Amino acid sequence: MSNLSELLPAGGGGKNVSFVASGTLPNGKPVILNSDGTATVVSATALADAKYGPFQATSNIEQNITVVSLTGDKVVAIYRDINNSNYMYAKVGTVTGTSLSYGSAVAHTSSAEHPVGSIYDPSTGKVVVVFQSGSQFWVTWLTVSGTTVTWQSAGSAVRYDTSDPQTDVTLSYDPTHSVILIGYADSNDRLAIRTYNSATGTLGTKFAPIGTSTGGVRLINLAYDMNTGKHIFCYDPNSTSAINYVIVSVSANSGGNLTGTSTVQLNTGTLASIEHSLFSMIQDEKTGWMVALFAGANYYATVKGYLFSATTVTAISTATIIHSSASLNYNVAYYPPSGKVFGVFSLDGGTKNFLGSSLSGFAANTTVTFTTPFIVDNNTNNRNSMGNGHFLTYAPTPQRLVLATSDFTNSSVVQGDLYVIRPVHQSTNLTSTNFLGITDSAISSGAAGKVTIKGGLKTGLAGGTFAVTVANPGSGNRYYINGVLQYTLNLREGFTYKFDQSASSNSNHPFRFSTTSNGSHASGSEYTTGVTTSGTPGNAGAYTQIVVAASAPTLYYYCTNHSGMGGTANTLAAIVPNSVYYVQGDGTLSTTTTSPAVRIGKALSSTSINLEFNS
Numbered sequence: 001m002s003n004l005s006e007l008l009p010a011g012g013g014g015k016n017v018s019f020v021a022s023g024t025l026p027n028g029k030p031v032i033l034n035s036d037g038t039a040t041v042v043s044a045t046a047l048a049d050a051k052y053g054p055f056q057a058t059s060n061i062e063q064n065i066t067v068v069s070l071t072g073d074k075v076v077a078i079y080r081d082i083n084n085s086n087y088m089y090a091k092v093g094t095v096t097g098t099s100l101s102y103g104s105a106v107a108h109t110s111s112a113e114h115p116v117g118s119i120y121d122p123s124t125g126k127v128v129v130v131f132q133s134g135s136q137f138w139v140t141w142l143t144v145s146g147t148t149v150t151w152q153s154a155g156s157a158v159r160y161d162t163s164d165p166q167t168d169v170t171l172s173y174d175p176t177h178s179v180i181l182i183g184y185a186d187s188n189d190r191l192a193i194r195t196y197n198s199a200t201g202t203l204g205t206k207f208a209p210i211g212t213s214t215g216g217v218r219l220i221n222l223a224y225d226m227n228t229g230k231h232i233f234c235y236d237p238n239s240t241s242a243i244n245y246v247i248v249s250v251s252a253n254s255g256g257n258l259t260g261t262s263t264v265q266l267n268t269g270t271l272a273s274i275e276h277s278l279f280s281m282i283q284d285e286k287t288g289w290m291v292a293l294f295a296g297a298n299y300y301a302t303v304k305g306y307l308f309s310a311t312t313v314t315a316i317s318t319a320t321i322i323h324s325s326a327s328l329n330y331n332v333a334y335y336p337p338s339g340k341v342f343g344v345f346s347l348d349g350g351t352k353n354f355l356g357s358s359l360s361g362f363a364a365n366t367t368v369t370f371t372t373p374f375i376v377d378n379n380t381n382n383r384n385s386m387g388n389g390h391f392l393t394y395a396p397t398p399q400r401l402v403l404a405t406s407d408f409t410n411s412s413v414v415q416g417d418l419y420v421i422r423p424v425h426q427s428t429n430l431t432s433t434n435f436l437g438i439t440d441s442a443i444s445s446g447a448a449g450k451v452t453i454k455g456g457l458k459t460g461l462a463g464g465t466f467a468v469t470v471a472n473p474g475s476g477n478r479y480y481i482n483g484v485l486q487y488t489l490n491l492r493e494g495f496t497y498k499f500d501q502s503a504s505s506n507s508n509h510p511f512r513f514s515t516t517s518n519g520s521h522a523s524g525s526e527y528t529t530g531v532t533t534s535g536t537p538g539n540a541g542a543y544t545q546i547v548v549a550a551s552a553p554t555l556y557y558y559c560t561n562h563s564g565m566g567g568t569a570n571t572l573a574a575i576v577p578n579s580v581y582y583v584q585g586d587g588t589l590s591t592t593t594t595s596p597a598v599r600i601g602k603a604l605s606s607t608s609i610n611l612e613f614n615s
Contacts, residue, residue: 015457016450016453018448018450018451019449020038020448021445022038022445023041024444025040025041026442027440030042030583032429032434039439041439043429044426044587045426045427049371049423052098052099052422053418054377054415054418055418057077057404057417058081059416060081060414064114064406065078066078066129067093067392067402068118070127071396073095074092075093075402075418076090076093076149077090078118081105082414086114087107087110088131089106090149092146097420098420099420100402103146103149106151108129108142109154116130117170118171119173121173123198123199127141128140130169130182138158140152140158141201161192161206163186163188165187170233171183172231174250175224176229178199179196180195180197181194181248181250182196186208190217191208191235193222194207195250220234222234226285226288227308228309228310231248232245233245243274243279245313247308271292274294279293279294279295279330280293283334284359287360288307289306289317290307291332291368293343294330295328296319300321300324300326301325301373302319302322303370304318304320304368322343323345323357323373325347327346328345328348329391330343331403335358335401336399337399340358340360340423340425341359343357343359344356353375354377356376356423357370357371357374358371358423377405377417391403401423405418430583430585430587431598435583437454438609439452440452442464452611454600454613458608460608461607462496464497467483468499468501469503470503476562476564481499490570490588493550494550494574494606499543499546501544505538506542509538509565510537511537511559512531513527513528513569514527514556514557517556518556519556520558521564529549532544552571553571556569557569576606579602579603581601583597583600585597599612
């Protein structure tokens with residue numbers, strides 16, 4: 001049994017049903033249905049940054065290696081094999097949580113070629129590959145069945161510019177017209193774009209949005225903006241150490257024949273000044289911002305956020321240095337489990353490791369936040385000459401990123417490797433089908449208690465009581481909330497929450513709130529709005545209680561006598577009648593729809609929600 005429809009008839013049956021608790025179930029909390037018929041509170045577990053590998057794709061390659069993800073657990077690595085007549089090969093990798101295995105390598109043709117970019121076309125299920133043969137540049141495609149690669153038939157590749165353009169290439173997918181955009185610098189150093197239809201293997205008309213610019217234009221990045229349906233084409237004009245952008249729109253000709261698709265320039269402008277044309281940008285799908293990772297002053301790894309309208313940049317965050325060392329080889333990818341962009345870059349001196357960092361948390365005219373960069377490879381002399389945007393990809397089924405690197409094992413041998421990366425994020429037990437309902441009272445583990453299930457009306461939503469205890473996990477005394485070390489609380493405006501300090505371990509540890517982390521131990525003051533206390537901690541009847549005020553700030557609980565014992569108390573907006581609510585991966589209720597959130601129903605009042613049976 002894994003969902004409620006197996007337990008009850010359509011329509012939900014009874015509204016308040018008794019379930020045995022697997023683990024303690026607090027009052028008024030969303031719960032899931034387990035396969036054995038028990039109920040467990042919706043919760044999330046923090047997972048730290050981790051990486052696995054290397055997983056060798058080939059033993060001797062040219063520096064370029066590109067990797068692209070398909071649906072599910074498959075990725076494709078594409079590279080030029082020096083040991084095999086410089087042929088271009090592709091092989092499928094199957095990604096699990098901690099490993100990667102390969103199928104057989106398949107050559108494109110019996111000619112010397114090397115890839116310069118790749119992208120997955122979800123409309124056809126094909127991987128589009130841009131490659132160089134001699135001084136000529138071509139585009140082709142391949143398909144995957146299981147772990148078998150099949151290339152487009154020999155001789156069917158098309159040359160996307162007959163005047164032998166520059167090597168810089170960037171790719172983007174247009175979901176409205178189901179075409180790939182190929183961005184490049186042509187032989188006259190002009191910015192150029194062509195569309196490619198992988199269903200027909202045909203090119204659209206060449207478009208040069210900066211047609212008068214010559215002499216040194218360097219291609220940077222092409223990214224699709226889901227907010228506007230436009231593509232942001234970034235480039236370095238005439239090696240000026242600045243990043244300019246062009247907003248490009250794709251439009252089908254009359255009759256909708258996509259082989260005639262053209263691109264239309266909307267506007268140009270300048271994004272940032274940088275030290276070098278090293279720049280990679282992608283959209284944060286949670287916030288809608290474009291996040292750019294690039295070489296800033298002194299070649300330091302720098303991040304910046306941009307928000308575009310249909311014709312221009314409407315907001316720009318301040319630039320933030322995330323690593324104060326000269327670096328290069330930038331690439332970014334969106335990581336859905338965390339709702340953040342993940343960026344990688346390699347150090348350009350000493351140990352040449354790739355480092356990775358999660359980037360997020362920005363609003364207009366503020367800085368981008370980031371996690372401390374960590375080493376994501378095992379080799380101290382890593383590189384990838386592949387253009388920005390082609391060597392980091394997301395495999396959805398195992399929820400992992402895959403990084404392609406060129407490992408210089410010595411001066412003459414370059415090994416092509418893939419690494420599996422799990423960025424820091426919250427892992428939840430909530431799925432799209434296992435949401436059960438909301439508890440009607442606190443239920444001890446192993447005991448039976450009532451749950452308002454889907455199809456019922458959950459009333460009396462309020463706060464709750466938390467049991468506070470104190471123990472030493474090895475680094476000094478810490479608060480435990482309902483048995484969880486320094487539990488992150490989520491307190492809703494208008495609700496009342498009691499923190500019971502009756503347990504004897506609370507003696508000499510008064511529980512208080514502050515707007516400063518660690519409270520008075522970090523020069524903060526006690527937060528007293530709506531807060532009452534009673535009794536002496538460690539004795540029966542002792543508690544701290546809070547009625548959460550409207551627009552209350554984020555709070556932090558702490559011990560007035562000892563540093564480092566507390567944690568965070570997030571404050572949530574009051575429930576708004578007639579608004580649709582979703583249970584989040586950590587068990588909170590909000591109007592946020594981003595996965596893994598699951599819709600549960602519409603609020604009828606500030607304390608009641610109609611739980612939809614088919615949610």
